Amino acid sequence: MNDRPLDLDAVQAFVRIAELGSFTRAAEAMRTTQAAVSLKLKRLEDRLGWRLLERTPRYVQLSARGAAFLDHARELLEAHDRALAEVAGARQRLTIGISDHVAGPELPALIARMNAQDPQLLIEIRIGSSGELLQCFDRREFDTVIVRLHAGRSDGELLAEERFGWFAAPAWQHRAGEPLPICTLAEPCGVRVMAGQLLDAARVPWTEIFVGGGVAAVAAAVMAGLGVAALAPRMLPFGAMDVGSRLGLPELPRLPVLLHSRVKDGRPRAALAALSAAFRGAVRA
Known part of the structure; x- marks a missing residue:
């Protein structure tokens, strides 16, 4: 039996890769290089005698041994952190x-x-x-x-840079001859200002139909069929439609x-x- 203690840095690298699903993101989280993270994982696998992760150029996946070891690895790191916290005293x-x-x-x-x-x-x-x-x-x-x-x-x-689009509810239709109804956040909001400037530059008539105190409220107004909003796709419930191309609206930049x-x-x-x-x-x- 190998009695050498586990390297906590290597255990942490394994947990980060497993949680983030990527050597690159794990390296970012640990503020080191991908090569260093790979080396730490190899050292841990060599110490345990198991392959913890299956990796290809396209994905990273826990092996059966890795899945079984993950909870133990987290417990080890948490115990280490608790010990340090008790010595350090008050929480940061x-x-x-x-x-x-x-x-x-x-x-x-x-x-x-x-x-x-x-x-x-x-x-x-x-x-x-x-x-x-x-x-x-x-x-x-x-x-x-x-x-x-x-x-x-x-x-x-x-x-990161994130894509934005002009989103509306699936059944929503723009009434011909009427200004485009816009759902926005309350001032001050840079996305609100940008959207208005782009519509004005494209000579698209528009009017505010709903002003929300948060993105969740704006998304709810969109899904209720009130109008269109400039939002990132991940902010909207599944089923919201990007209607920018259909309505000839100006393209929104990646923000x-x-x-x-x-x-x-x-x-x-x-x-x-x-x-x-x-x-x-x-x-x-």
Whole structure:
């Protein structure tokens, strides 16, 4: 029997690959290279004498042994974190602001991913408009904000670029001769401003038919058949239709999502890296 203790870095690499389904995303979450993650996994597999993952150029999948080992690996990492937290004392806090146009239906899974990364970290998340969140960040009310591109700023780390479209309910029809009914977020909202400017430039008559206090409210108005909204596909329930081409509406650009953060190291940075990597995966999916 091999009595050598397991390498915790290698165990963490295995868990990240299994959770994110990608060596690349695992490397992003751990703030290292794909080659380093691959080496850690090989070291763990050699130590255990099992193949934990089946990988091809197109997918990564747990082996039977890997699936059985995953829960034990998580328990090992959690025990390690609890031990460190008890020695360190009080919990560290990480405050995050996320734009309402960014925080989609996968937010619960992303929060779970952060908690799995560091169960002892106190996470505080608030949702708002990009402009308001950036102002709060500049006043040091947040450690980190994840927002859409904001006019007049060129700072921030690019997380992803996301496609937008003009969405309506499946049965919705535009009445000929009437202005295009638009469902929007309340001011201030950069997507709202952009959509209006593009429609004006294309000389498409339009009118606001619904103003929501959040993306969920706007999506509900769209699915209720009130009108059209400029939204990312992942923000809408299944069945919403992109009607831009059919109505001859101007093409919407891919909009960047940016991370602004003062967190540079330590446990909060590791949790934030896990969130960023998982978010990139959610947007690209």
